Amino acid sequence: MTRRAWRPGFTLIELLTVIAIIAILAGILFPVFAKARAKANQASCLSNLKQLAAAAIMYANDYDQKLPSMWDNAQGDNQLGGWTFYKNFPNGHPDDYDPSRGTLFPYTKNAQIFECPEDDTEQRCSYAINAILGPNPTVQGFHTGIKLTRIARPAGTFLFLEEGSNQGGHTDDGYLLPPGNVASGRHLDGSNVAFCDGHAKWLKPESIRYPNPSGDFHFETR
Numbered sequence: 001m002t003r004r005a006w007r008p009g010f011t012l013i014e015l016l017t018v019i020a021i022i023a024i025l026a027g028i029l030f031p032v033f034a035k036a037r038a039k040a041n042q043a044s045c046l047s048n049l050k051q052l053a054a055a056a057i058m059y060a061n062d063y064d065q066k067l068p069s070m071w072d073n074a075q076g077d078n079q080l081g082g083w084t085f086y087k088n089f090p091n092g093h094p095d096d097y098d099p100s101r102g103t104l105f106p107y108t109k110n111a112q113i114f115e116c117p118e119d120d121t122e123q124r125c126s127y128a129i130n131a132i133l134g135p136n137p138t139v140q141g142f143h144t145g146i147k148l149t150r151i152a153r154p155a156g157t158f159l160f161l162e163e164g165s166n167q168g169g170h171t172d173d174g175y176l177l178p179p180g181n182v183a184s185g186r187h188l189d190g191s192n193v194a195f196c197d198g199h200a201k202w203l204k205p206e207s208i209r210y211p212n213p214s215g216d217f218h219f220e221t222r
Contacts (some may be wrong), residue, residue: 038118038187038188039188041116041117041118041187042118042187042188042192042202044116044117045116045117045118045126045162045187045192046192046200046201046202047113048113048114048115048116048127049127049160049162049192049193049194049200050194050198050199050200051108051110051113052104052108052113052114052127052159052160052194053159053160053194053195053196053198053199053200054107054198055104055107055108056068056083056104056107056159056160057148057198058107059103059104059107060145060147060148064147065147065148065149066144066145066146066147066148067129067133067134067145067146067147067148067159067196068082068083068102068103068104068129068145069081069082069083069103069134069142069143069144069145070082070083070129070131070133070134070142070143070145070174070175071086071141071142071143071173071174071175072131072140072141072143072173072175072177073089073140073141073173073175074089074140075140075141075142076089076141076142076173076175077089079142080101081103081142082102082103082142082174083102083103083104083129083174084097084099084102084104084114084125084174085097085098085099085100085101085102086098086125086173086174089172089173090172090173091123091125091170091171091172091173092121092123092170092171092172093121093123094121094122094123094124095122095123095124096123096124096125097114097123097124097125097171097174098124099111099114099124099125111124114126114127116162116186116192118186118187119170119171119186121170123170123171125171125174126162126163126170126171126184127160127161127162127163127171127174128160128161128162128163128171128173128174128175128176128181129159129160129174129175129176130157130158130159130160130161130176131143131175131176131177131181133145133146133157133159133196134146137177138177143175148196151196154195154196154197155195155196155197155199156195157195157196158193158194158195158196159194159195159196160193160194161176161183161191161192161193161194162183162184162186162187162191162192162193163176163181163182163183163184164181164182164183164184164185164186183203187202189204190202190203190204191203
């Protein structure tokens with residue numbers, strides 16, 4: 001009768017050492033994975049804004065160069081005719097928006113591009129249009145979009161931006177009007193911005209001051 005060779009198992013110290021090594025590796029790798037995920041979401045959001053900007057420009061080409069119209073505050077509750085559609089101001093709750101009922105949807109055919117993957121409100125819209133692209137931005141109600149041809153520097157005038165509001169850090173009515181509305185800063189402490197010439201890029205919130213003394217993000221008449 002043959003005997004099996006006796007092989008000792010792991011000792012407690014060896015097990016604890018392995019566990020400690022795994023914990024150290026996890027501590028190193030998890031932040032790396034989290035940052036990679038955040039960068040991927042930032043890129044996805046940037047793509048969303050580029051598509052929305054392209055849709056707005058196509059819309060303008062079809063409507064005598066006029067940018068999409070916009071509603072703001074409670075006057076826009078359940079009202080058609082704006083670039084996006086919302087139900088109850090202030091928003092911030094799941095399904096508060098229905099982009100398919102906005103004027104830009106026929107140019108995108110995709111409601112998902114209205115929502116940033118880092119936006120956990122699930123309200124279905126994470127972006128806002130620049131209020132100065134409509135007349136009398138401080139007067140609440142319906143605003144017809146101005147003509148693209150009136151913008152002196154389209155590459156320096158923002159069109160859409162990730163909105164954070166004084167209502168809780170989310171998009172409240174898809175209408176960016178400071179000081180109540182600001183850049184969200186949800187992407188590595190920065191925000192994605194789309195400009196009136198169709199390009200989009202990531203910016204730090206302090207670069208999106210409004211009004212900005214340098215005028216980089218202003219609407220200027222020709």
